[in-house]
Amino acid sequence: MTKKLLTNKRAKWASQRQGVAFEGAATSYPASASAKYRASLEALIAPMLRDYEREFAKVQPVTQDAAPITAANAALKSLGDKWRKRFAQQARTLTDRFIGRVDKHSKVTVSESLKQLSGGLTLKTPALSQPIYNALQAATVSNVALIKSIPTEFHAKLEKVVLNAFTGGGLGNKTILDEIRRLGTSTESRAEFIAVDQGRKITSTINAERMKAAGVKEFTWLHSGGGAEPRPLHVEYDGQTFSYDDPPIIDERTGERGLPGQLISCRCRAVPKIDFSSYLDE
Numbered sequence: 001m002t003k004k005l006l007t008n009k010r011a012k013w014a015s016q017r018q019g020v021a022f023e024g025a026a027t028s029y030p031a032s033a034s035a036k037y038r039a040s041l042e043a044l045i046a047p048m049l050r051d052y053e054r055e056f057a058k059v060q061p062v063t064q065d066a067a068p069i070t071a072a073n074a075a076l077k078s079l080g081d082k083w084r085k086r087f088a089q090q091a092r093t094l095t096d097r098f099i100g101r102v103d104k105h106s107k108v109t110v111s112e113s114l115k116q117l118s119g120g121l122t123l124k125t126p127a128l129s130q131p132i133y134n135a136l137q138a139a140t141v142s143n144v145a146l147i148k149s150i151p152t153e154f155h156a157k158l159e160k161v162v163l164n165a166f167t168g169g170g171l172g173n174k175t176i177l178d179e180i181r182r183l184g185t186s187t188e189s190r191a192e193f194i195a196v197d198q199g200r201k202i203t204s205t206i207n208a209e210r211m212k213a214a215g216v217k218e219f220t221w222l223h224s225g226g227g228a229e230p231r232p233l234h235v236e237y238d239g240q241t242f243s244y245d246d247p248p249i250i251d252e253r254t255g256e257r258g259l260p261g262q263l264i265s266c267r268c269r270a271v272p273k274i275d276f277s278s279y280l281d282e
Contacts, residue, residue, distance in 0.1 A: 024117030024272040027109045033101035034199035041191035049184040083151040091147040110210040131209040139202045204261035216272045224267035
């Protein structure tokens with residue numbers, strides 16, 4: 001016998017609405033979780049930048065002089081090893097904390113959306129289904145790698161700066177310290193981007209899995225309406241209905257398929273949609 005998805009009382013409620021599609025509230029992204037993640041990353045980046053500035057304040061390029069070159073290379077190696085290790089030590093802790101907050105937000109926003117969709121009925125979802133677990137594990141691996149890449153990317157760029165400082169090209173009026181500060185600013189911007197982008201990507205993925213677990217198969221695309229250069233395809237999708245299991249192409253260049261919020265810098269959102277007649281037993 002088919003297991004009932006609704007109690008008799010709820011089945012009666014749903015039967016009165018057969019053939020009518022209902023929509024929930026648009027799910028939201030975890031702004032607070034992303035802000036705290038960003039702050040945590042910046043708390044690691046700031047002392048790294050100060051450390052590099054302090055060491056390279058002692059080293060100034062002198063044409064054809066081997067001593068500063070030797071000192072610069074020694075400083076690069078020491079600082080690179082130190083900060084790669086420091087970020088690696090903190091990566092898993094910061095990631096677990098961030099993903100925990102994102103998951104908590106997802107539970108709340110999905111619950112609120114489903115409550116509106118169902119007219120106040122509670123549509124329960126599994127606390128941690130296998131698809132959600134898999135998505136969270138993948139997000140953990142990805143974010144640990146992203147955190148580890150921060151000092152590595154900064155260091156690689158600075159190596160080129162230092163090399164240029166001791167070669168014919170030089171740095172003009174700029175000093176190595178100026179370049180450290182410039183690279184520091186771009187590194188902080190990258191940390192902000194990681195925090196916001198990952199918050200949207202992870203939330204979009206696990207929201208979809210929670211919706212499917214509740215029996216919601218479709219969503220309406222809600223374009224963000226923001227951004228200086230909105231993606232024409234996403235503007236076109238606004239108001240259209242798609243399947244969670246067969247989402248649309250989100251990037252015309254690559255043919256990638258996905259959900260609102262999964263593409264870089266995408267702020268579009270999903271509005272869950274359901275026909276309650278599908279909940280009734282045959």
